Amino acid sequence: MTQPNAPLPAGVMRPLAHADLARPDALAKLGGNPGYLSDRIAPGQLRGAILGSPHPHARIVSIDTAAARALPGVHAVVTHADIPGQADYGLRRVDRPALCRDRVRYVGDAVAAVAADSLEIAHAALDLIAVKYELLPAVTCPQTALRPEATAVHAGGNLLHQHRHRLGDDGAADAATVHRVSATYETPRQMHAFLETEGGVAEPDGQGGLCLYFANHNPERERQVVAALLDIPPERVHSVGSPVGGSYGGKDELTVQPIAALLAWKTQRSVRLHLGRAQSTDFGVKRHPMRIQMESGCDARGRLTCHRVQILADTGAYATHGPEVLDAALEHAPGPYAWQSIDIAGRLAYTNNGVAGAFRGFGAVQVQFALEQQMDRLAHAAHLDPADFRLRNLKPVDAPGPLGQIVVPFDGPQRALAALVRHPLWVSHPQRHWSDGPGGRYRHGIGLALVHRSDGFGKGFPFGCRMELALAEDGAIELRSGFTELGQNLLSAVRNTCVHFLHCGPDDVRPVLGDTRCTPDSGPVAASRATTLVWHALQRAAPQWRSQLLAATAQAFDVARENLRLGAGGVHGCAGLIASYAQLALHMGAQRPKITIDQPPEVTPSDAPDTHYVFGACAGVAHAVVDSWTGSIRITEMALVGAVGPVVSPMGYLGQLEGGALMGQALCTQESLDCVDGHYQQRNLDSYLIPTLADAPSMDVWAIEGLPEGDTAGPRGTGEISVNIATPACANAIACALQSPIESLPVRPATVFRLLEGVFA
């Protein structure tokens, strides 16, 4: 399918064909030691271990740690009683105890922790901690959780968050409806399955403070939470958060840091705490399972009419990012389409299931699966081609956003869809579904989907962003940000963007990331925002940077400033390099440029809370092959067209699209972490099966860099949109192959057989 020499439609680039330097950290990573924080193994460290609750819901009657404390080699046993400061933390809702006080709310909820000379001793000590529980009814179903008689998981009741958005004249839209599709969709709990489990080192700094070395998304917030926990000023906590051995949102909220910090503080020793996979599975957040009822209609000409959506999501025992995830689901439920009326409501329930939180694709992917199935079903009912049906229903470029909010004008959905329908994978299979093999064993389907997704935090979030552009003492050009390298290739994005705006060479740049001792508070690396913010920061700082360096060169070398320009290696004159960046750094001394760039929290002109201002778009086609004998499904090919503005790093873009797409595919075809009576049924990678090389389809990735004239929003992030597109594209391909709607993910063999029976009935 991938035809590298095939001509591309106008305005489309194929990132694979564009030269990009290898990522700066590739060689260190291939050598095995780029400095992962969980690899900070050193003599004299204590080992930490956590005692998790064996019950999904229970009252803690008593905790007896005497025997554990008495074990030789044990240096500390901590419980909630040892927390000197603020015992609970949380983003919007402070509901999560670092160590449980009077109640456990999910299997794995941390009750106590130990620091000992070895891991073996630490585990032996955990066995000696006697916790007396009084079992409480476990709330494991979000539906029943919201009934009045349900046991309350938290004092305020089980309804954590709800919202309803209505726009347009529902009655008129209903009256205009000729074709109507009503269905209930269900999406599974997906595990991040980062290969590096939660872990790192907490150690006293010898000056009354504490150093934290744990993979995270926001070192500044980590230090604030830990400082509050220990009741010390934040300046006494130093936090390093990079590099990260995979996160996908799973290390966005704090993980084991508060517990490790408490152990290190109590012992005044360096403590390493690194979870094993089974405990990581219990402890870590997951993708929110959702139940989505959708009723959608169109008129006789295929124009969308009414769209009614009800979402119920299970956030598990603690809030973390749950409310924002539900808000994202609500905001993305209308898609990029023009509905006559929408009525979109959602509820988020606390339960005693494992905690759900941030996960790449963030609330949107669940509803996009449902919505794109609805779109295909409506197109079928109206006898329209799926692409034509979407095209005729796209909102105009300058229309308000999905919930009626003011947004940056954007034509990405139009551009992406127009390019995608010219892709060979779509063009060469006009029949869309066919069979081959003995007796028609293999059912093929070609599915198309279109999504837009928000960029950044939007309105209502407190995070601003500060960065620093500086010429270091040795002449390196440093962009200092609190963001962390999760694998997303932020290093290349910073390097390439510096080259773009500062006209330096790639080797002149030294990105400085995620370390509170030397980077400012940039807010979290999340919500596909880091690349965008780096772009804007450098764009803004570039004139001052240029002016300072050229002025210094003109003065030092007695050259006319008009003849100078910034270039690779340093400042150039008419005849070549005049002063290297190192020479300039030496010459300028304390006058070296150090530019602080502040970008305020997004202030959008819209009043609508919890909505976004900037969107990116992506269109995709998938080819599914269903084996009607075994019920297995293979996605053999995928074509993706992203419309996210300028591509800062072609390899970074490609990697984000390919990687997220396989994750989105797996949500559709194979992954579901089953939680039975509050207990996860798969606790390692031999039972929770993530894709291997054999599951990966051949992918062709295109990019559309064009934006509407006058756009000032710049590049949109690419970290998530590939998850958002792949799940619906694969679901639509499977539905096409089976000639039957898909209403529940993942589609496993049992479902395939049930649907095949329906086809033959």
Next chain:
Amino acid sequence: MNACIPLAVAENADTAPPAWSFVLNGQAVEVHCAPDQRLLSLLREHFLLVGAKPGCEVGRCGACMVWLDGQPANSCLLMAWQLEGRQVTTIESLSCTPQAAPVVAALAQSGGVQCGYCSAGMCMGLTYLHQQPGMDAPTASALMCGHLCRCTGYGGIQRAIDALFPAPDQRNSAGIS
């Protein structure tokens, strides 16, 4: 081995753990530990060689891969008693050899590295395959299914494999051999 952390010291001769001698990255070493002590933890905790990663510790993910007598093996599944008299090679010594150079270059240039936690294991596995006469890309791809990567979607891994194992008619024009 310059730096290493002592293993648990025995109180008396009766309970002293047995000694195991093997060759680690070309150097003869001896460790005293329980026979079921796993190589992965010996490497990381005792020898401070952190290139082998604890991804799953059940032999599924391949992040802890080493070579045992030149054959790929997951170090989480190897116990101390199995090491007696054997040769263990880890990424720390392999990554800078001429053998690994084309594999390192292919993975780096093809986008085969993102978070990198699987990368050292991938490099061990792929370098071994690259040494095998007659190995082709489809076979190598199938054998690399023992290495899980959660970041790349395997696009970069597949491109590296395609570059390392060109089909016979493409060998002359391939950039990496």
